[in-house]
Amino acid sequence: MIKINSLEYKYQDGTVALKDINLDLEKGNIIGIIGANGSGKSTLFLNIMGILKPLKGNIEFQGKKLKYDKKSLRQYRKEVGMVFQDPEKQIFYSRVEDDVAFSLRNLNYKEDEIKKRVKRSLDKVGAIKLRDKATHFLSYGEKKRVAIAGNLVMENKVLLLDEPTSGLDPKMTREMKNIIKDLGKDKKLIISSHDMDFIYEICDYIYVLKEGEIVGYGPTVEIFKRKELLEKSLLDRPWLVKVHEILEIPLYRNEEEFIKGIRKDLNR
Amino acid sequence: MLIIDNYAYTNRLSKTNPVLKTGLVLISLLLTTTVNNNYINTGIMVLMVFLTIKVAGIPLKNYIKVLSIPLGFLILSMVTILLSISKEDIFIMGFRLFNIYIGITPESIFQSIRLFTRTMGALCSTFFLGLTTPLNHIIKVLKKIGVPNTIIEIIVLVYRFIFIFLEEANEIYNAQNIRFGYLNIKNSYKSISLLIRSLFIRVLLKYQDMVVALECKLYNGEFKIGD
Numbered sequence: 001m002i003k004i005n006s007l008e009y010k011y012q013d014g015t016v017a018l019k020d021i022n023l024d025l026e027k028g029n030i031i032g033i034i035g036a037n038g039s040g041k042s043t044l045f046l047n048i049m050g051i052l053k054p055l056k057g058n059i060e061f062q063g064k065k066l067k068y069d070k071k072s073l074r075q076y077r078k079e080v081g082m083v084f085q086d087p088e089k090q091i092f093y094s095r096v097e098d099d100v101a102f103s104l105r106n107l108n109y110k111e112d113e114i115k116k117r118v119k120r121s122l123d124k125v126g127a128i129k130l131r132d133k134a135t136h137f138l139s140y141g142e143k144k145r146v147a148i149a150g151n152l153v154m155e156n157k158v159l160l161l162d163e164p165t166s167g168l169d170p171k172m173t174r175e176m177k178n179i180i181k182d183l184g185k186d187k188k189l190i191i192s193s194h195d196m197d198f199i200y201e202i203c204d205y206i207y208v209l210k211e212g213e214i215v216g217y218g219p220t221v222e223i224f225k226r227k228e229l230l231e232k233s234l235l236d237r238p239w240l241v242k243v244h245e246i247l248e249i250p251l252y253r254n255e256e257e258f259i260k261g262i263r264k265d266l267n268r
Numbered sequence: 269m270l271i272i273d274n275y276a277y278t279n280r281l282s283k284t285n286p287v288l289k290t291g292l293v294l295i296s297l298l299l300t301t302t303v304n305n306n307y308i309n310t311g312i313m314v315l316m317v318f319l320t321i322k323v324a325g326i327p328l329k330n331y332i333k334v335l336s337i338p339l340g341f342l343i344l345s346m347v348t349i350l351l352s353i354s355k356e357d358i359f360i361m362g363f364r365l366f367n368i369y370i371g372i373t374p375e376s377i378f379q380s381i382r383l384f385t386r387t388m389g390a391l392c393s394t395f396f397l398g399l400t401t402p403l404n405h406i407i408k409v410l411k412k413i414g415v416p417n418t419i420i421e422i423i424v425l426v427y428r429f430i431f432i433f434l435e436e437a438n439e440i441y442n443a444q445n446i447r448f449g450y451l452n453i454k455n456s457y458k459s460i461s462l463l464i465r466s467l468f469i470r471v472l473l474k475y476q477d478m479v480v481a482l483e484c485k486l487y488n489g490e491f492k493i494g495d
Contacts, residue, residue: 051480074486082484089474090481094428095404098493103485105492114494134277134404136431149334 001025001188002048002080002158007057009047017043018212021057025158028205030184032220033192035209036234040194042085044209045160048190049082049248062256081151090150096122096130098140100149111250117123121152125179133251141172158188165195177202200224200238201254208233221251269457270434271330276402279324286405293397300389309385316392334395339413342387346380403427411493421491434472437463 002025009018018040025031026071035041046052050066050073051118059066061076080202084090093099097118104114122128127145130138144164151159164180173195180202183189193199199220206223208216210233216223220256224241226231240258244251249265253260276282281289296312320326352359354369362371397406403423410420440463444450449459 029469046480049484051483059324073483077484077486084477084481088432089477090485092478092482092491093424094431098404098424100491101494102487106486106490111494129313134273134402135428136273137277179473 001023001062002140003060004048005057005060006019007047007054007059009043009052009054009136014044018047018054022212023207023214025188025190028203028219030180030189030191030203030205032199032203032206033190033209034173034194034196034206034233034235036194038211039209039233040212045082045162045190045192049080050076050099073203078154078155080158081154081156083148083162083164083165084161085150087140087147088148091135092145092233094134094136096133096135097144099135099146100153102150117153117155117261118149121149122146124152124182125149126175141168144168144172144176145179152183156187157197159183161191163193164191165193165198173198174250190197194235196224196236197238197240200240208235210234221253270430271334273403275324275326275330275452279326279400281319281324281397281400282402284400286401286409288404289397289401290409291403293393297390300386300393304382304386306382306385309382309389312389313385313392316396320392320399324396326399331399332393334399335391338391338489342384342391346383349380349383350376352376379466393456407493417490417493420493424491424493432474433467433471436474437467440466440470444460 003024004021004023007018007021008217010016021044033044034236044050047054050068053068061080064070066076068071091099092102100118100121101114104117109117118131119128120223122131125145125148127142127196130142134208135143135146148161148164161180165176177198180189180191184202187230191203203220206217206220207214208223208229215233216226216229224237227237230237239250239252243249243258250261252261296316300309300312317331322436337493350372351370352373355367357364357369357371358370359369359371361374361410364370384408396465407423444459444463448455449462450456
C-alpha cells in the first residue's frame, strides 16, 4: 500500500538523517521499525506523513507517487494517520469528545455521524468513560488512549504509531498491546519502538534502523534471531528469544504460549 | 491545578443544566447592577453563598480563600470612599490633622455599604458560576446564545493552553527547586530568569510539534466546536 523508494533526507544543517531507505509495507500487516535513540525513526515517520519532504526518492501510496501540494496531502492524510509519542502535543481541546472529533469536524462531517464514530473509537481504546472528562485531568495513559481515538475516527487504512508504549505502566502496556492487536485486524499498522518484547509479540515484519539506514529487515522471528545485527544496532533481544537460546527450549511468540509450553514439558 | 477549575468539575452541581445556572447568574448580575438595592443585593449574596457552599458543597475554607483576592480590592476601595477630607468638622467620626479634618460622613457610610452589598452580590454570583460550572459547559452555553465562533475558539484554546503552560512552568520550577535553585534571593533571581527563558523556548518547541500534529489532523484554519 505504501512503498518507499530510495528515500534520502537531510536536516537543515546538512547532516544526513535518512539514507537510501526502501520500505515495502505490503510485507506485513503490523510492521515494526526498531532502532536506537536518534536512529531516524521519528524522521522517517514524518517523511511518511508528508510533513517532511525527502531530498531524494519518493513515497508511493496505492501505486501512485505522493504529491506535496495541499490538496493531495489532505487526501493522503485521510487514509494515513499518525499517533505521536507525546499525547500532550496532539490534544487541542479540553473536552475529550471534542478532541476526538477534531479531524472529522475539520472535514465537515455531519454531527450525528461524528457522534457515532467518536463513540466507536473511544470504545475501541477502552476510553468511553472518559468521554465527558476534561483532558487536563487525564493521566498519561488515558491521554494516550484519547490520542489514538482521535486518529481512529478517520477510519484510515494505515496508522503510524510512534513509541506507543513509552511511559506507560505495565498494565497499560499490556492493554496497549491488546488495543494494537485489535486495530491490526482491519488496518495496516506501522509501529516504532525500542521496547523489543512489545515489538516481538506484536509485529509480523521488522525493519531495523541504524544511523539513518536500514541495516536489516525480515519477518519478526528471523530478525530477532540475528544477535549481531541487533547488538550492532544498539538493541536488545526479547526475553523469549534469549530464553529460547540459553535454555534450548522452543521459541514462543508470547508469554501465554511460553507458560503453556513449559507446563506441558513439566507434566511429561 | 487551579482551585476554581478543580471544583468546577467535582462539585455536586457540576452536572446541573448549565443554561439554568448561567441564566440565574445573569439575572442576579443584572439586578445588582441596575436595581442596586441593599436588600436585594444582600439577598442575592446570601442565596449565592448558600448555593455554593451548602448545595454545591464547596468547602468554606477554600471558598473564602478564593474570595479573598477580590475582597482585598473591595476593602481598599471601601476605605477610600468611607474617608473624606474637609476644612470643617462635618464628620460623625473623625480626627484633625494640622488644619484639615479626616473622617466619616453619614453619606459615605451609606455609599460604602451600597458598594459592599453590590460588589458582594455580583462577586458571589460570578463565583457561583465559576466554582460550579466547568468551562466546557459554559462554552456550550456561549455557543447556544450565538457568541461568534472566533471568540469561542479563543476561549477554548486559551483554556486548554493555560494548563499546558502551567504544567511546563511547574516542571521547570521543580527541577530547579530540587537542585537548590531557590535557596536564597540571589539564586531565586537567577532561577526565575532561567525559568522564563526555558519556558519561552519550550513553548515555541511545543508549538512547532503541535503544528505538525494539526497538519496530520487535517486542520483547516478553524477550531470547530460541535453542537
